[in-house]
Amino acid sequence: MNPDIVFSNAVLLTPEEMGQADRLTISGGVPGIELMERAGQAVARAAAKMVPAAARISILCGPGNNGGDGFIAARCLTAAGHTVQIHLLKASETLNGDALEAFVRMGLPHTVVPDGDGIAVSLAGELERADLIIDALFGAGLDRPLAGPGLALVKAVNRSGRRVLAVDLPSGVNGATGADPGAAVRADATVTFFRRKPGHLLNPGRTLCGSVTVADIGIKAGVLEKIGPSVFHNIPELWLGDWPRPDPLGHKYTRGHAVVFGGPMSATGAARLSAGAALRAGAGLVTLASPPDAMMVNACHLTAVMLKKVPGAEAMEELLADRRFNTVLIGPGYGVGEETRAAVAAILKQKRATVLDADALTSFPNHAQELFTLIGDNPAPVLLTPHDGEFARLFPDIEGDKLVRARRAAERSGAVVVLKGPDTVIAAPDGRAAINDNAPPFLATAGSGDVLAGISAGLLAQGVPGFEAACQAVWLHGEAGREAGPGLIAEDLAPALKAAIRALVDKTAGG
Ligand SMILES: NC(=O)C1=CN([C@@H]2O[C@H](COP(=O)(O)OP(=O)(O)OC[C@H]3O[C@@H](n4cnc5c(N)ncnc54)[C@H](OP(=O)(O)O)[C@@H]3O)[C@@H](O)[C@H]2O)[C@@H](O)CC1
Ligand SMILES: Nc1ncnc2c1ncn2[C@@H]1O[C@H](COP(=O)(O)OP(=O)(O)O)[C@@H](O)[C@H]1O
Numbered sequence: 001m002n003p004d005i006v007f008s009n010a011v012l013l014t015p016e017e018m019g020q021a022d023r024l025t026i027s028g029g030v031p032g033i034e035l036m037e038r039a040g041q042a043v044a045r046a047a048a049k050m051v052p053a054a055a056r057i058s059i060l061c062g063p064g065n066n067g068g069d070g071f072i073a074a075r076c077l078t079a080a081g082h083t084v085q086i087h088l089l090k091a092s093e094t095l096n097g098d099a100l101e102a103f104v105r106m107g108l109p110h111t112v113v114p115d116g117d118g119i120a121v122s123l124a125g126e127l128e129r130a131d132l133i134i135d136a137l138f139g140a141g142l143d144r145p146l147a148g149p150g151l152a153l154v155k156a157v158n159r160s161g162r163r164v165l166a167v168d169l170p171s172g173v174n175g176a177t178g179a180d181p182g183a184a185v186r187a188d189a190t191v192t193f194f195r196r197k198p199g200h201l202l203n204p205g206r207t208l209c210g211s212v213t214v215a216d217i218g219i220k221a222g223v224l225e226k227i228g229p230s231v232f233h234n235i236p237e238l239w240l241g242d243w244p245r246p247d248p249l250g251h252k253y254t255r256g257h258a259v260v261f262g263g264p265m266s267a268t269g270a271a272r273l274s275a276g277a278a279l280r281a282g283a284g285l286v287t288l289a290s291p292p293d294a295m296m297v298n299a300c301h302l303t304a305v306m307l308k309k310v311p312g313a314e315a316m317e318e319l320l321a322d323r324r325f326n327t328v329l330i331g332p333g334y335g336v337g338e339e340t341r342a343a344v345a346a347i348l349k350q351k352r353a354t355v356l357d358a359d360a361l362t363s364f365p366n367h368a369q370e371l372f373t374l375i376g377d378n379p380a381p382v383l384l385t386p387h388d389g390e391f392a393r394l395f396p397d398i399e400g401d402k403l404v405r406a407r408r409a410a411e412r413s414g415a416v417v418v419l420k421g422p423d424t425v426i427a428a429p430d431g432r433a434a435i436n437d438n439a440p441p442f443l444a445t446a447g448s449g450d451v452l453a454g455i456s457a458g459l460l461a462q463g464v465p466g467f468e469a470a471c472q473a474v475w476l477h478g479e480a481g482r483e484a485g486p487g488l489i490a491e492d493l494a495p496a497l498k499a500a501i502r503a504l505v506d507k508t509a510g511g
């Protein structure tokens with residue numbers, strides 16, 4: 001990974017890290033109120049794009065700096081000719097620091113939401129009549145579930161059915177995890193500052209944010225060097241430098257040879273999907289290693305993918321004695337049980353880049369430590385690609401939010417863990433993690449995960465390092481899902497990879 005990536009837009013900052021960026025900037029000579037001015041002005045610009053001229057805008061301001069951004073936005077929107085109503089969650093006497101300064105600069109009439117578990121009928125009515133509601137209640141400082149008037153206000157916002165612009169984060173969403181412990185604002189758009197936060201990408205946070213824009217508020221990327229971020233947005237910027245653009249003077253043998261171990265006659269399709277995807281992802285050659293009973297059915301369905309009869313663990317070892325098979329994938333349709341464990345052990349001992357998916361994961365719940373020892377002894381990258389169910393079987397004691405779970409599992413297993421779902425998290429044993437957000441829901445279809453495993457193997461075969469290969473594969477899989485579109489089935493995905501690969505080749509052209 002390019003070391004300059006820590007300065008890039010792919011960086012995600014936890015609220016604590018964002019606070020650090022803020023403090024470093026302030027100690028570097030930029031007053032906090034200046035950052036807040038720029039933040040509030042960015043919110044006002046975003047709001048102005050969402051409403052007609054002379055609109056009615058309700059701004060809900062919390063007791064901290066998130067509310068401070070709301071006061072600045074209120075001042076700017078009033079100056080721009082909109083009718084702005086300002087509601088404070090707590091009396092202005094409780095404000096302090098930059099938020100108090102922003103409140104004083106605003107100097108506009110406002111009301112304070114009365115204490116209690118309900119919202120006045122008049123306020124609910126006003127929200128329902130607004131062209132836009134700006135949610136400046138809580139952002140990075142939310143540290144417990146909402147209750148009392150804050151909760152009532154959030155519920156009233158959601159009931160109003162009006163368009164909502166959230167400042168930094170929809171109130172109630174945890175910026176580090178995307179969790180919504182209780183209730184949270186459902187926004188149409190969110191303006192955040194400097195860099196995205198994990199909570200903008202992890203569900204339910206992602207869905208609650210609507211479209212996210214990132215505003216420059218004058219924090220310099222240089223502060224990131226001290227912060228040392230390790231969580232990233234899975235966008236091409238993160239790994240483009242490791243993208244395996246074919247060498248004009250190369251040939252198929254320089255693009256790697258992946259071997260996919262397939263299952264018995266009754267379950268051959270999954271491994272074929274993987275093998276086809278590995279080839280599409282750019283492996284120079286792909287061999288499907290088939291048990292004897294499945295040879296005929298595989299032979300009937302394969303063309304560019306090669307076929308080899310491999311009756312068991314011993315034959316696997318013999319096959320892998322040929323070092324040209326530089327990457328192995330096992331799991332899709334392979335079958336669950338002791339034989340699979342033996343096969344996985346035989347493969348890992350051959351020290352190849354390896355992808356373990358589906359049945360190769362499900363075979364290990366009571367033998368997880370054995371698996372992790374084998375992975376630890378293999379210097380080549382190993383990818384584990386569980387969905388939530390497979391993850392829970394392999395790591396039953398690892399709990400928490402998705403980012404935490406994936407990172408702990410990577411640390412424990414020594415493998416790159418791809419924890420799949422709408423917000424797939426890729427975590428490396430060294431602590432790096434990436435969150436993916438380009439996958440459409442049509443990807444939730446039988447065989448889609450087999451294709452992802454195949455793409456991963458195809459990239460590893462070309463020599464891409466483990467974490468980057470996993471990030472590239474997850475992103476390409478998402479792009480293929482978008483290209484294939486509504487109604488897609490797993491067979492559509494490998495052909496749909498072509499468009500995404502072309503885009504990457506274009507991006508790296510001349511590079
Ligand atoms: N960092 C930066 O670079 C910049 C940051 N900026 C902005 O600052 C925001 C962060 O500000 P912040 O730290 O003041 O936190 P914020 O979200 O306003 O909430 C804290 C307040 O809420 C309270 N409270 C917490 N949970 C609660 C609950 N469940 N229910 C009830 N109360 C609860 C807590 O009080 P407590 O009761 O805990 O004493 C405290 O008063 C950030 O999101 C961005 O918008 C910009 O101006 C530009 C530069
Ligand atoms: N709601 C969703 N939105 C986007 N992608 C999804 C969604 N649900 C599942 N996926 C993706 O679809 C794939 C499904 O993989 P998996 O569950 O292993 O399916 P299978 O075993 O049928 O191949 C994963 O890559 C996952 O990230």
Ligand SMILES: [K+]
Nearest residue numbers: 135138169171
């Ligand atoms: K907010």
